[in-house]
Amino acid sequence: MPGWIRLAAIRFVPRRVRSQVCREEGGRRFMPRKVRLMLGLVLAVAMAIGFMGVPAAAQVQFEAWGPHVDEIIMPIIREQQARRIAFERGESIVWSDLTQPADIDHARTLPYADMRWTLGFHMFYTCFNMRKAPLDSQVLRQAIAHTVDRDNIIRTLFKGYMMPMSSFVPQVSPFFNPDVPTYEYSLEKAAEVLDAAGYKLDPATGTRIDPNTGKPLPDIKLMTPTYEVAATSAEIGKIISESARKVGIPLVHEPTDFNTMLDKIDYHDFDMYCLAWSLSKNPTHLVSFFHSRNDVEAGYNNPGIRNPELDRILDLLDSAPDLATAKEAADAAQLILAREMPYIPLYSRPYIDAFNKTLVTGYVDMAGFGAASYNNPWTLLNIRRVDRNGRPIEGGTIRWALSEEPKNLNYAVASSAYEWEVLNKTADGLIISHPETLEDMPWLAEKWDVGVWEVEPGKQGTVITWYIRKGVKWSDGMPFSGEDVKFTIEFLKNNQVPRYLPNTEHIVKVELVDQYTVKVYFDNVSYWHIYNADLAFLAKHIWEKVEDYRTFEPWNEPHPTIKGYNQVVGTGPFVLKDYVPGEYVRLVKNPNYWRLNPTEL
């Protein structure tokens, strides 16, 4: 069942009613499609009224041109409470990425707060070590999955603000398979599954007997971060352990220092652990997490799953020549994983942002990223100030708090989300995702072709031809062309720039067909290479003079020809004007932005 329906179900529909509309198949619960749709419609209305709490501000239809503000001041406010105060004092237009239920509840009481809620790519899960007994038993893993009461965890720890998760791909991703079976919470069902597989309960000890050894199951340790580091993760570990023990599975919660935990996971020295991932819309993480070739030290196949059928499908997913093949493979992989159960997906954290509707309007909810995320270019283009009557106005300044120091505003080395929260406002990609469907749309590239070429006799690779849009300019007025695209890819590859290693490792060569056509050749076939060639581009006329990219601080270097500009030169809607470390970042509208005026398109 789509996750948003399930969340709504938790918040608004009594458990008795929910169990009536679901039917069970082999211990797994399904909801008929028609019922799902009807319930979805009803609950969407209920959520709009109930969850949002306050009426939403009049939203401007999102447009693909802008920006509509002249300046963005981003004060750096690292303390959580200070950010809340800044929002309430009107010193920040948004209180973004709310995670604490108390903060969300409080924000909902503010009459000027417009709550925006969007599904995200986050996944919190419990992982099994399938390499050793007793968790090499599929039945035991499935039984443990039946003892996990997701709904209760979400209700008690998160006041219902998280999304239950049943698949290994986030619900918001276009690759989410809604037909993946869910292991419903049922201690009776868990006991039944165990009994049927021969895991008999020893009445003397209250522990199940392992049919393979004839001895009681050994203690199974469930590692989580400590309460001091991540209180809710630790509490989830405790809840899961207590629940499993009720059916005779000796699960022991073990809060562990975070770095020690990472070390133990890397060396496969664990039974179970709870952690979270921040994923993306593409399901390529399935290959990293579950392909047997990644079951190596420092690889991400932490559960150690080795399933030849799954490997074959994941190979197909990894080297899918087109979208349809990729979708088919992703669907099949999710079904196998639901059976194998290397992870128990628990919940996904949505993006919850509060905007001050007396100051701004026009922000756009983007699936998977939220309305205020740095990955959302649509809000940046569409956000507008409002006058006293709440009508949108052009121009002016908005203040948008940054929750961390950006530290390094060099496109080649910036790595943290806080750095990209600034840099993304100054840069554009070749393609852009639609805010609702997440489909790829042309942006700096007018179009692209995906083809194959012969890397060597008998071996094929992908070749992507990018047709660069004419008339695009860098923020300093110089034309943007295929030469910049070629220069960037070669620069990042030749210098082995760490952040871009996954992007460039399969690139063989880049060919400039003409000023606005670039061909990028990869050494293997994969549909996902489209995203590997879509980068934050470097202005050739600036970067070809850089001696050491690692120590280059473009925000501190004056522009060679334009007074008052620095060398952070991009094609995005804003220009970095000032960065005062520890204090604020100031961006102004890019006068050379290619989407300033819709009539010019």
Added chain:
Amino acid sequence: MGFRSYLIRRLIYTVIVLWVILTFNYILFRVMPGDPEKMILDPNFTPQAKMELRRQFGLDQPPLTQYLNYLKSLVKFDLGLSFSTRRLVWSELRERLPNTIVLFSVAFVGQAALGISLGVASAANRGRFTEKFVVGAGLFAYAVPTFFIQLLLLLAFGYYWPIMPIHGTMSAPPPDGSWARFLDRLWHLILPAGSNILIGFGSWALYTRNTMLEALGQDYIVTARAKGLPRSEVLYHHALRSVLPPIVTLIFMSLPGAVSGAVITESIFSWHGVGRYLLDATLQMDYPAAQGAFYLIALAVIISNLMADIAYGLVDPRIRVGAGAGK
């Protein structure tokens, strides 16, 4: 032993202590669980990409080579590139040091001045309200957690009565004109420095009170009083002067705080200082950044100790004689 040989001995000790600290600094980060490249949790990062990152960080070299490179670069004051920000550690520290020094200096002078004055006043008014108040307030300030007071102040003056800035060292953007900028900075300093003074004056007051009480019971104070000297002269010229050496030591020993900063204060008031930098670097296993910051702090501690020793040697000849007599 003459002052010169005393000074040379102190300098040699200082270099040895610095080497020991730097060695521990190197070992500690490497025996701690976790690795810098593990901080990059990205499903797209293949094991091969992680190995390349280790190579670029220089972590693929033998530990002894890494150690020697580390010592060589520190001697040249080359603190290297931060793993997490990929910026020169020295550039980052240089950016933050002035803020930490300003905050620390104002808070330190305020704490010391207020604490010493109140300590003297409470000793002079033993058994009266002044003493009870100073002891009570001092103990309260000493015992209450820093973050609690600071969050209360933030809430009081940033939210309920919003007259104070809640973050940073300046307005964003700052006002035009040097006077306006100066006043703007002062305005931003009030809450962080004021809260530090409130929290820190207690220990100074209690320490001064105790040492003053001891001094006021000495025979020479009784003699001074018997001579009919005014009360203030007895207090400040005789009693306070005699307790100044340990207070001076305390001042010197507190000076390294000017470099290490106050992590909690810097975090709560979003103050761009060294303390927060050190915390971040440690949490992110950013060896060069953490080692650079610790190096700076170690230098500050050692130089402060050296200065205290030299000052003692100059002020009190018994220390030089004692050092020589031990041989």
